[in-house]
Amino acid sequence: GQSLEQPSEVTAVEGAIVQINCTYQTSGFYGLSWYQQHDGGAPTFLSYNALDGLEETGRFSSFLSRSDSYGYLLLQELQMKDSASYFCADHTDKLIFGTGTRLQVFP
Amino acid sequence: NAGVTQTPKFQVLKTGQSMTLQCAQDMNHNSMYWYRQDPGMGLRLIYYSASEGTTDKGEVPNGYNVSRLNKREFSLRLESAAPSQTSVYFCASSGTGVSTEAFFGQGTRLTVV
Numbered sequence: 053g054q055s056l057e058q059p060s061e062v063t064a065v066e067g068a069i070v071q072i073n074c075t076y077q078t079s080g081f082y083g084l085s086w087y088q089q090h091d092g093g094a095p096t097f098l099s100y101n102a103l104d105g106l107e108e109t110g111r112f113s114s115f116l117s118r119s120d121s122y123g124y125l126l127l128q129e130l131q132m133k134d135s136a137s138y139f140c141a142d143h144t145d146k147l148i149f150g151t152g153t154r155l156q157v158f159p
Numbered sequence: 160n161a162g163v164t165q166t167p168k169f170q171v172l173k174t175g176q177s178m179t180l181q182c183a184q185d186m187n188h189n190s191m192y193w194y195r196q197d198p199g200m201g202l203r204l205i206y207y208s209a210s211e212g213t214t215d216k217g218e219v220p221n222g223y224n225v226s227r228l229n230k231r232e233f234s235l236r237l238e239s240a241a242p243s244q245t246s247v248y249f250c251a252s253s254g255t256g257v258s259t260e261a262f263f264g265q266g267t268r269l270t271v272v
Contacts, residue, residue, distance in 0.1 A: 085260070094249060095202065097260035139201060146217060147192055147253065147261055152201040 054078045054142050056150035063156045064130050072125045072153045074140035084116050084123040085141040087149070095139060095149075098125070130157050161185055165250050165264035172240040172271045180235040180267050182250030190253045191233035192217075192261070193225060195246040202249065208233055240271045 056076045064070040074084065083102035087095040101107050101116035101123060113126040127134055135157045140150040163184045172178055184191065189210045194202040194217075204217030206225040214225050222244060224236045233252075237244060247268050253261040 087261075094263035094265055095251075095261075096263070100260070141261075143253075146204060146207050146215065147190075147251070148204060148218070149194075149202040154199075 054144060054148040056140050056142055056148065058140060058150045058153045060151070061154045061156070063158065065158050066130055066132060068130050069126065069128050070130060070155065072138050072155065074123045074150050076121050076140070076142055078142050078144050080144055081118065081142065082144045084114070085143060086114050086125045087139045087141060088136050089139065090136045132157050132159065163250055163252055163262050163264040165267050167267060168265065169268050170270070172269065174241060174271060176240050177236065177238050178240065180248055181232070182234065182264055183232045184252040184262070185231065186252060186254070186262065187230070188252035188254050191227065192251045193233070193235045194249045194251065195219065196249060197246050205235065242271045245269060245271045
């Protein structure tokens with residue numbers, strides 16, 4: 053089966069750096085995706101890691117370690133608009149989402 | 160380019176009533192999905208379709224049925240609605256290959272009273 057675990061909530065201040073972790077248990081794992089969802093909105097795609105290492109996209113970076121069954125999303129230079137829920141996702145067999153992490157950014 | 164379109168956006172049902180949620184995508188995607196999201200919770204997969212003519216159960220399929228009408232359309236049916244099915248429902252689609260991103264509809268807010 054597929055399962056992904058995330059911390060339920062993370063808080064930070066504007067301008068800071070925050071890391072959102074994701075641990076997974078999937079047989080034949082392909083890769084890890086990250087999605088952002090603002091309150092009342094639909095999820096939107098942020099990034100995908102198929103290989104170990106860091107992928108950088110602007111202020112957001114995503115990391116994967118297959119040997120540790122672990123990944124994270126790194127958000128730099130936090131802005132108020134980054135307050136949202138963040139989900140890791142596994143597309144190995146069917147698209148399954150993690151439990152989600154609510155990020156609150158304070159001024 | 161509309162992307163993924165869901166209808167309706169809001170719906171109130173009485174217990175025992177039936178309804179169908181419609182979803183259509185215009186990106187020529189093979190895979191389509193239905194999720195439910197309860198307040199403060201994650202996205203749980205109800206059913207998915209890897210290609211036209213195929214459907215498979217997800218994590219929480221009980222009480223639901225689906226139809227992949229053609230490549231564009233994937234509908235979700237509640238035969239006898241229950242209060243436990245009060246939720247926000249999202250349809251999504253993605254192309255072939257595990258790295259392709261999924262695109263979501265705007266969601267249907269369903270209340271069963």
